[in-house]
Amino acid sequence: MHIFRLATSFAQTLKLPQDTPQLGLMEESIIRYTRTKGVISYFYDYFLSYDSQNIDTVVERWEKDLQSEYEKDIWNACIQSSQSTFLFNVYKEMQYRILHRRHETPYFLNKIDSNRSPLCIKCKSEVGTYMHCFWECSKIAEFWSHILEELSSVFKCKICKDLGQFLLGLPSKTGVLDSEF
Numbered sequence: 187m188h189i190f191r192l193a194t195s196f197a198q199t200l201k202l203p204q205d206t207p208q209l210g211l212m213e214e215s216i217i218r219y220t221r222t223k224g225v226i227s228y229f230y231d232y233f234l235s236y237d238s239q240n241i242d243t244v245v246e247r248w249e250k251d252l253q254s255e256y257e258k259d260i261w262n263a264c265i266q267s268s269q270s271t272f273l274f275n276v277y278k279e280m281q282y283r284i285l286h287r288r289h290e291t292p293y294f295l296n297k298i299d300s301n302r303s304p305l306c307i308k309c310k311s312e313v314g315t316y317m318h319c320f321w322e323c324s325k326i327a328e329f330w331s332h333i334l335e336e337l338s339s340v341f342k343c344k345i346c347k348d349l350g351q352f353l354l355g356l357p358s359k360t361g362v363l364d365s366e367f
């Protein structure tokens with residue numbers, strides 16, 4: 187049988203799925219891209235917009251931990267500044283991961299694999315939640331206390347510990363106390 191007739195016969199008997207598979211955001215974006223120049227800029231912009239589309243969940247989780255709410259503009263400025271504050275990419279990435287809650291905490295890893303301990307790897311006594319690992323742990327609290335002392339010394343005023351400000355770069359809600367120096 188001629189190959190063409192065989193192919194036609196095959197196509198007639200084969201029932202292909204009628205539904206078009208649903209494309210993901212990235213697949214749609216790649217298909218829509220038809221230019222030959224500016225590929226990196228296009229995808230850079232795409233990833234930035236993707237972040238802003240998905241920041242709501244992260245903001246919700248942070249605001250729950252911070253027990254405080256911030257305007258959307260403040261969050262957007264916070265995200266932007268996390269990419270411009272640091273010179274080195276390794277710090278940019280670290281801040282990005284903190285801000286977007288991408289670190290895999292012991293608590294999270296224990297949810298995936300019950301053989302792994304949910305306890306904090308530093309103090310080994312408390313559950314390693316995001317809040318604990320970055321703020322509440324006694325070992326980390328020492329670090330933040332040193333930062334606080336240093337800042338108070340530099341700015342010659344008493345600065346209050348503020349998780350949103352210290353860790354994320356959000357405006358302080360506790361404010362700066364009057365000078366005591």
Ligand SMILES: [Zn+2]
Nearest residue numbers: 306308309323
């Ligand atoms: Zn700890």
